[in-house]
Amino acid sequence: MSRIAYVNGQYVRHADAAVHVEDRGYQFADGVYEVCEVWQGNIVDVPRHLDRLDRSLKELRIDWPMARSAVQFVLRQVVRRNRVVNGLVYIQVTRGVARRDHFFPSDDVAPSIVVTARSADPKAAQAQAEKGIAVVSYPENRWPRVDIKTVALLPNVLAKQNAKENGGKEAWYVDKDGNVTEGGSTNAWIVTKAGVLVTRPAESGILRGITRQAILELVAREGLTFEERPFSLAEAYDAKEAFVTAATTIAMPVTRIDDRIVGNGHPGTVATRLREMFHTATDLQAV
Numbered sequence: 001m002s003r004i005a006y007v008n009g010q011y012v013r014h015a016d017a018a019v020h021v022e023d024r025g026y027q028f029a030d031g032v033y034e035v036c037e038v039w040q041g042n043i044v045d046v047p048r049h050l051d052r053l054d055r056s057l058k059e060l061r062i063d064w065p066m067a068r069s070a071v072q073f074v075l076r077q078v079v080r081r082n083r084v085v086n087g088l089v090y091i092q093v094t095r096g097v098a099r100r101d102h103f104f105p106s107d108d109v110a111p112s113i114v115v116t117a118r119s120a121d122p123k124a125a126q127a128q129a130e131k132g133i134a135v136v137s138y139p140e141n142r143w144p145r146v147d148i149k150t151v152a153l154l155p156n157v158l159a160k161q162n163a164k165e166n167g168g169k170e171a172w173y174v175d176k177d178g179n180v181t182e183g184g185s186t187n188a189w190i191v192t193k194a195g196v197l198v199t200r201p202a203e204s205g206i207l208r209g210i211t212r213q214a215i216l217e218l219v220a221r222e223g224l225t226f227e228e229r230p231f232s233l234a235e236a237y238d239a240k241e242a243f244v245t246a247a248t249t250i251a252m253p254v255t256r257i258d259d260r261i262v263g264n265g266h267p268g269t270v271a272t273r274l275r276e277m278f279h280t281a282t283d284l285q286a287v
Helices: 024-028 046-060 068-081 122-131 154-165 210-222 233-237 269-281
Strands: 004-007 010-013 031-039 042-044 087-094 112-119 133-139 170-174 179-183 187-191 197-199 226-228 241-246 250-257 284-286
Touching: 004 068, 010 068, 024 087, 031 046, 042 068, 046 068, 046 087, 046 210, 068 087, 068 112, 122 250, 133 154, 133 241, 154 170, 170 233, 179 233, 187 210, 187 233, 187 269, 210 226, 210 241, 210 250, 210 269, 233 250, 241 269, 250 269
Parallel strands: 133 170, 133 250, 197 226
Antiparallel strands: 004 010, 004 112, 031 042, 031 087, 042 284, 087 112, 170 179, 179 187, 187 197, 187 241, 241 250
């Protein structure tokens, strides 16, 4: 079956999907995006993702390309037309197509929107979670507004490629003070030897992850001991367990950081438990 994409008002074959060469997302990375998990025929946490999309758009002063309800309809249609039961759906909005100029284009330039979806194998993801992943630390080198989910991901690409070339699945950014900020495409967590769950505050310096929010609700619901504070790379090396969270990974155990084995080298019980319970703390919208 051919994959289907939605591009500026039309459902087209994925192989034929295209945007104009002067789309500002291509020319300037002048756009934002969201990724939602699709789980057992449901799109996960659509309201939260669209709330964050709204915030990102407002921060960059980009208008919605269509009504919010219409975006929800398109998300469901793209998932349905691609017959995705488990996987992800991606939405990207840019400032639109205009002559290349650093200044914003005139108000009559409409924002561009692209939505795609693809399937993923939940068994493969679970097998990875039962083994755990390695992360590789990388100096923080991004602009300060990482709280906006923009398509300007070149620093993330370089960090994640460095991780791959050094045997890792994910990168962990480390700031000038030696503290872990977040992953290249995930939020970062540790569990101390005293059993305290720790993650960095989301007021600044990291993206306020939607999966992160759901995990925090689970933590509160289950009465886990928790601290929202910075943690250093050295503290992470010494942690009892570690994991990362994102729509594409849920809660994924980390068993190695750089050349250090985390805990006993196996996925920890906290990460495993949160992963198992995750969808009980999410909003599920049937396709």
